[in-house]
Amino acid sequence: MAEVEETLKRIQSHKGVIGTMVVNAEGIPIRTTLDNSTTVQYAGLLHQLTVKARSTVRDIDPQNDLTFLRIRSKKHEIMVAPDKEYLLIVIQNPCE
Amino acid sequence: LQAPAQLVERKGGCGKFCQRGLHDRRTESWLAEMAPCLHMGQACSHPWLLVQANTERFEMETRGINHVEGGWPKDVNPLELEQTIRFRKKVEKDENYINAIMQLGSIMEHCIKQNNAIDIYQEYFDDEDAVEVTEEAPSAKTINVFRDPQEIKRSATHLSWHPDGNRKLAVAYSCLNFQRAPEGMSHESYIWDLENPNKPEIVLKPSSPLVTLEYNPKDSHVLLGGCYNGQLACWDTRKGSLVAELSTIEFSHRDPVYGSIWLQSKTGTECFSASTDGQVMWWDIRKMSEPTEVVILDISRKEQLESALGAISLEFESTLPTKFMVGTEQGIVISCNRKAKTPAEKIVCTFSGHHGPIYALQRNPFFPKNFLTVGDWTARIWSEDSRESSIMWTKYHMAYLTDGAWSPVRPAVFFTTKMDGTLDIWDFVFKQCDPALSLKVCDEALFCLRVQDNGCFIACGSQLGTTTLLEVSNGLCTLQRNEKNAASSIFERETRREKILEARHREMRLKEKGKAEGKDDDQREEETALNLEQLVAKAEEEFFDFIFAELKKKEAEAMKKKPKPVGPRVGKHQALEADEEAEGEDQGEEEGDRAETPI
Numbered sequence: 001m002a003e004v005e006e007t008l009k010r011i012q013s014h015k016g017v018i019g020t021m022v023v024n025a026e027g028i029p030i031r032t033t034l035d036n037s038t039t040v041q042y043a044g045l046l047h048q049l050t051v052k053a054r055s056t057v058r059d060i061d062p063q064n065d066l067t068f069l070r071i072r073s074k075k076h077e078i079m080v081a082p083d084k085e086y087l088l089i090v091i092q093n094p095c096e
Numbered sequence: 097l098q099a100p101a102q103l104v105e106r107k108g109g110c111g112k113f114c115q116r117g118l119h120d121r122r123t124e125s126w127l128a129e130m131a132p133c134l135h136m137g138q139a140c141s142h143p144w145l146l147v148q149a150n151t152e153r154f155e156m157e158t159r160g161i162n163h164v165e166g167g168w169p170k171d172v173n174p175l176e177l178e179q180t181i182r183f184r185k186k187v188e189k190d191e192n193y194i195n196a197i198m199q200l201g202s203i204m205e206h207c208i209k210q211n212n213a214i215d216i217y218q219e220y221f222d223d224e225d226a227v228e229v230t231e232e233a234p235s236a237k238t239i240n241v242f243r244d245p246q247e248i249k250r251s252a253t254h255l256s257w258h259p260d261g262n263r264k265l266a267v268a269y270s271c272l273n274f275q276r277a278p279e280g281m282s283h284e285s286y287i288w289d290l291e292n293p294n295k296p297e298i299v300l301k302p303s304s305p306l307v308t309l310e311y312n313p314k315d316s317h318v319l320l321g322g323c324y325n326g327q328l329a330c331w332d333t334r335k336g337s338l339v340a341e342l343s344t345i346e347f348s349h350r351d352p353v354y355g356s357i358w359l360q361s362k363t364g365t366e367c368f369s370a371s372t373d374g375q376v377m378w379w380d381i382r383k384m385s386e387p388t389e390v391v392i393l394d395i396s397r398k399e400q401l402e403s404a405l406g407a408i409s410l411e412f413e414s415t416l417p418t419k420f421m422v423g424t425e426q427g428i429v430i431s432c433n434r435k436a437k438t439p440a441e442k443i444v445c446t447f448s449g450h451h452g453p454i455y456a457l458q459r460n461p462f463f464p465k466n467f468l469t470v471g472d473w474t475a476r477i478w479s480e481d482s483r484e485s486s487i488m489w490t491k492y493h494m495a496y497l498t499d500g501a502w503s504p505v506r507p508a509v510f511f512t513t514k515m516d517g518t519l520d521i522w523d524f525v526f527k528q529c530d531p532a533l534s535l536k537v538c539d540e541a542l543f544c545l546r547v548q549d550n551g552c553f554i555a556c557g558s559q560l561g562t563t564t565l566l567e568v569s570n571g572l573c574t575l576q577r578n579e580k581n582a583a584s585s586i587f588e589r590e591t592r593r594e595k596i597l598e599a600r601h602r603e604m605r606l607k608e609k610g611k612a613e614g615k616d617d618d619q620r621e622e623e624t625a626l627n628l629e630q631l632v633a634k635a636e637e638e639f640f641d642f643i644f645a646e647l648k649k650k651e652a653e654a655m656k657k658k659p660k661p662v663g664p665r666v667g668k669h670q671a672l673e674a675d676e677e678a679e680g681e682d683q684g685e686e687e688g689d690r691a692e693t694p695i
Contacts, residue, residue, distance in 0.1 A: 001194065003198060007202075012231075077211060082200075085192060
């Protein structure tokens with residue numbers, strides 16, 4: 001339990017990280033550092049996207065699987081680490 | 097009776113004939129049955145028109161998704177904070193959760209660190225400008241050909257571009273072969289409009305064929321022409337084709353005027369000319385009766401016309417108004433100063449290196465200290481600092497080079513024309529041993545060349561009076577980046593090399609002098625005199641020995657052939673005539689002169 005806390009805290013403390021959140025398979029945000037409405041938005045949208053991405057990868061090669069998803073936008077980068085049940089989402093502002 | 101469902105085109109109104117191709121056989125047969133007249137394309141027919149789509153309409157709408165928290169299990173009310181917190185705490189205690197987070201956390205950290213370490217979208221090569229490396233090979237193409245409309249063809253000896261806009265080209269025609277101008281050869285020269293190669297725009301009628309022709313850079317209506325008989329003629333194209341001003345024969349040149357250039361003066365009426373008679377004359381076209389100044393090209397500075405060198409090309413750069421250069425028939429370039437006080441000081445220095453007449457002489461428009469000369473079988477580049485030899489030169493070609501010019505836009509590019517009708521384009525930042533491009537323009541010899549001010553167009557005139565207009569590729573007429581620096585460093589390097597060589601030569605010569613001075617001076621003189629006498633006597637002896645040997649051989653042969661013996665006197669005369677060498681020995685000099693030792 002403490003390690004989880006520590007990990008999440010460490011992630012949040014990295015340079016440029018705007019927000020961190022953990023979402024479960026149903027789209028429920030378990031842990032978040034952002035406000036609720038933003039979290040809910042991110043959770044819902046990214047979950048769908050991750051599912052789609054994973055299915056794409058597996059369609060092309062069934063033995064392959066999605067390990068990481070990075071969405072780089074003008075303002076920041078959204079990184080999604082998918083798991084069977086959970087999603088770890090981090091929003092970072094890459095160094096300029 | 098229903099027509100089978102299909103796509104039938106509506107032909108803009110009832111009763112029009114339906115196109116046949118659209119139907120299947122069944123329909124056609126049915127149509128034929130129902131309305132035979134349809135096939136005939138008549139206006140009246142059954143009004144069977146159906147418009148039907150193949151598919152059902154599928155309506156689409158774009159909408160946003162309203163994110164309402166969902167997914168909560170049934171027993172948890174999302175709105176109640178307590179319940180949600182409890183749920184969350186439960187999840188956090190799950191074993192799976194902990195493992196998942198640990199694993200995901202490490203992956204995530206790696207990527208975060210990556211982002212922080214390097215910006216993958218950073219512009220790395222921002223500071224360098226988009227390099228326009230023209231990968232295309234240098235090329236040139238002929239745009240237009242202007243042929244001499246006269247029956248008896250003359251060579252195009254000089255070209256001059258119109259100063260404004262370069263839309264016209266003035267070409268001087270004459271026959272440069274000494275006294276070989278055919279009877280009835282016309283003296284006319286023409287000004288061509290580039291758009292119309294069929295007929296010259298303006299005809300210039302001098303009394304003697306023109307060897308050179310130049311537009312006045314300040315006044316584009318005025319032209320200066322140098323005649324074959326040594327006179328200078330001036331035209332004003334607004335006044336017509338006859339000569340407006342003509343210099344008097346007594347004060348003109350004695351030989352064809354090979355170089356005539358306008359000077360930069362406030363009035364725009366001053367010019368100067370040079371000819372193979374060894375004189376350079378300055379004129380003011382308002383008063384052509386006599387030249388304002390005459391300089392004799394005697395490099396011994398004694399102003400002797402007899403020892404003057406004939407000028408074949410003239411060079412004047414408006415950025416250096418007091419200096420001018422003359423290329424001579426003897427292969428020497430004379431650099432002169434116009435503003436010198438005494439006529440003897442007018443000749444500043446000479447550059448020798450060519451084996452034949454210097455047909456072209458031009459300073460580099462970017463580096464006026466360096467100039468190009470074209471003569472014999474090479475083109476040479478000189479630097480004013482290096483007087484003993486040129487700093488760069490091309491290889492010896494198979495054909496004689498007739499004209500050359502620098503490109504006005506690129507300091508490292510120059511053009512040369514040859515007697516075999518080829519035009520060479522040299523680019524010495526690209527290649528130094530061969531021309532960058534060599535084009536065969538025509539089968540006869542090319543005599544003159546002129547580059548337009550934009551560096552793109554080149555006009556070359558041939559022996560049969562055909563002027564060809566060429567356009568070079570972009571790479572050869574756009575200044576490459578760093579080219580000026582590259583060219584200037586090449587010039588400097590070569591000049592330095594020549595200077596070093598010069599210095600070494602001087603050293604060697606001094607050493608030799610030193611050795612020779614060790615001996616007695618008088619003795620040396622006597623020895624040389626004796627040597628000369630002895631040499632001459634020896635030469636004569638050898639010569640006569642040889643002759644008599646030949647004679648004896650011939651006599652022997654004659655004896656064999658003819659039974660009659662040939663008189664010895666007669667035989668000797670004949671033999672002497674036959675063996676006369678071009679050494680200047682007179683026929684009259686027989687055995688009697690043998691005893692003499694001419695000195």
